[in-house]
Amino acid sequence: MTDIKDATQVTTRELVDRVDDLRRAESQLARRLSLRRAPNDTDREAMRFISEAPADSPATPGDLAAHLNVSTAAVTSILRRLQEREQVVVAPHPQDARSKVLRPSLRDANAPVDDLTQRIEDIASEFTPEQSDVVSRFLRRLTEEISDLS
16 A cells, blocks of 8 residues: 555656756756757857847957856857857947947748747647746755755
8 A cells, every 4th residue: 555655756766867868968958969069058148148139239259258157268169059040149339339239140040930939839739837837946956956056
């Protein structure tokens, strides 16, 4: 006879196992993308930040460095990669000649979402709003815990 506590432990164990599977799959994807010189997580986060900046206050390299918590030298490398893939335009700052502004290229701004994002959206659409709330709460808490690790 299985009591409720045992059933909860099994469900929790299965959930932990699925998170471990996700971590392995994500690590393998990162390695494959790296081999293809495709955008990595940092590049994607940089593009998200640049794309979401208001038109009247575009992102600057300094803003991007602060957002990503990386050095300005690292931002230079990130921007070089994004420019090589024609995803970002670096232009003179309209009010400060010493600075630059970052904008998504027209090609990238009009491009469909990347394959992984599209697949995530497709999977997410399979859930009811109530199920999505639970999954979202779990992922948010997991993200918080990972962020707190040192």
